[in-house]
Amino acid sequence: MSESTVELDSVANILKLLGDKTRLTMIKILDTHDACVCEFVEIFKTSQPAISQHIRKLKDAGLVRETRRGQWIIYSLSKDSPYYPLVQDLLLHLPNQDFRLKELEEQGLRISCE
């Protein structure tokens, strides 16, 4: 069969991880654009530590990987995760979140990280 199944317990963990509005939105955004912590801070109007902690969970689960670029750390979806296919299927059911990055650009806050 073409569907790759994974351990049920692991899937439950992934779903718990994505069962959070902030993290789910992050992943949806990262599906189309890499981003840094400071951008998420703006988008979610919350504290930097809060964002860092969300990101760490996603990173610990292997869903996201980081690349340092100067003083910024750019986060992106880790496409080689065994859960990537599952996550992709999930994201199809979510409305596009590009408007959030658009808002940032209008405020001139997106460029600040590049």
Add this chain to the structure above:
Amino acid sequence: MSESTVELDSVANILKLLGDKTRLTMIKILDTHDACVCEFVEIFKTSQPAISQHIRKLKDAGLVRETRRGQWIIYSLSKDSPYYPLVQDLLLHLPNQDFRLKELEEQGLRISCE
């Protein structure tokens, strides 16, 4: 497009709900077989109130519906839920759980509810 997207917040809630080993297994089982509380009690080797409370959450979210049959209440997937397509996609990534019902039958515990 053919994909039906739903509110991101609602999806986060559904994922949180399914981000629990017990509930996720329940849904996977219900995808192929209706079941009653007493069967889940046997399968998960946990207390009856614990199972009832899990079921209530699934019911409150509209993922599951109940049908009384004598003294038993039979639970089944609610296929008209707006989240049914999402759930179906999810379940494809999970290993089959039929062995759990098979074990029940071998112990003669499945028939007890019919």
Add this chain to the structure above:
DNA sequence: ATTGAATATAATCATTTGCTTATATAATAA
């Protein structure tokens, strides 16, 4: 009517979660 079986609900409690504040680290710029 009474008993028993299946299920639900309520109260309680320990654990987990997600935030906050405060502080540390790492890279850049002056």
Add this chain to the structure above:
DNA sequence: TTATTATATAAGCAAATGATTATATTCAAT
């Protein structure tokens, strides 16, 4: 070297979660 910016980490705390025990409800059988 010192200051600044981006990010991480730690500690503390309130709220949410999932179990347990005890009790209520509902239907069936006697």
